[in-house]
Amino acid sequence: MHDHAPSGIRDASNQRLLTISLCLTGTIMLVQIVGAILAGSLALLADAAHMFTDASALVVALVASIVATRPANDRNTYGYQRAEVFGALINAVVLIALMVWIAVEAIARLASPATVEVSGPLMLVVATVGLVANAVSMYLLSAAQKRSINVRGAYLEVLGDLIGSAVVIVAAVVIWATGWMPADALASLIIAAMILPRAVGLLREVFSVLGERAPKGTEVGAIRDHILRQPGVVDVHDVHVWQLTRGAPVFTAHVVVEPSVLAGGGAGALLSGLQGCLAEHFDVEHSTFQMEPAGHREHDAHR
Template structure:
């Protein structure tokens, strides 16, 4: 039975992973190809907004490539050293991508402050043309990622990188238009700071979510305190539930282990089936390891107190 569950999980995940992998790979190729044009345009125009966007695009290309590799790696089967397989690598990449966003934002703010203190001439016309092309490229890349699994942290991290690029292109386009119309140069670094703030906010969401998974935290939407009382109330023969641990391999692969104290004359196989069915129905937990106890808990060495 366990083997068939693992096969169904694998078959159900394969199509999603293949779609994620393909779309992230195309977004990486698109982003990497345009990055060189944006660097050249930023240098020629003397625009920090363009150079900041190009620098962000460089890290996007690296991040998207790493995200693609994570999906590629996660298709490898589990082995005796890595019994859960390589799925968690996606979360690790998402965490690294989130941290990279902080570094990018810090660099943009530093350069913006330098520009505000020592303004440079910016060629608005070149800036507008390059920014417009960059905006179109980022819109296509973002559209590609929107078609992937948006609940996947790896996809979310990649999408936030591309969204930051898209906003950078909008900022560069706006700054170029203002400079063409008014000649006011400070708009370039000021809009760069706004983009940096948006990047930090989005990056924090990915870092917090992926860090929570890496720390083996329970899924945010699940209150583990409710599991015990619910099983006692709804599964016949269960007298107590303890040592409840819930964690995630990825956002879509959630695990639970628990000890269940049952009545002496109850059928343990039936209770295990009923507990698993209830965990799946009520809490959406379909991978559960249940330890059945009658009297003493092996982990504590004393008899569990039975509810009165």
């Protein structure tokens, strides 16, 4: 009942597909970096950075799936699921810095287009290889992404890569056909504009998790109402909701119950009902309730 790993990530077939996708993405990323250096293309380098976001996200997901299986101990009482959050933090910071550098370099090239010579044919070949690799990854993940939210995320990331490769191909064709070098800088700006909002959004999500804010989309008031509807519940207070990592929410609350519930031995059934309610309606699998007899809260507050 308390398996808190993100849904579907421990499935062996999903891990295998993610690993294959990671190998393809990582290989093409390296090819694009080499191609960007040889062709002098900033757009290829930006597209490689685009692939870096996906490769690092896949690495974090796969490593987190392994680390999350390590049992909790007296020093890490919630286990090691926060490893994914710290990995995402590093990923977001590196990516934002890289995108800012690419944007500055692209603007400099637009201001002085004659300073850099870009090889259109080589740029086209490398970008086409990236497009094909992304299409293969999408095909491999197409079926599994309907069953797993983690694979769905990877699928959408690869789709973004495919669009980025298409942008580079258009720029390469323009350079090859017309010799207009600013097309490379414009393509890199487009790709940077695609990536930067995602990186900033990832950073905001990391700060939200580390700040122990309620998960996005979680309505604490609705949870409180569901708890109050349970037979025997008089009141609920000290409600806290946070998440260890994406998809692993944690809930605690003090529940004031009728004295007859505790006296009649109904606490166990009520506890099961409360935990089942949160798991079914709010996808909260880790919930902790402190049951108190009516009047206890006032006594506690007086103390």
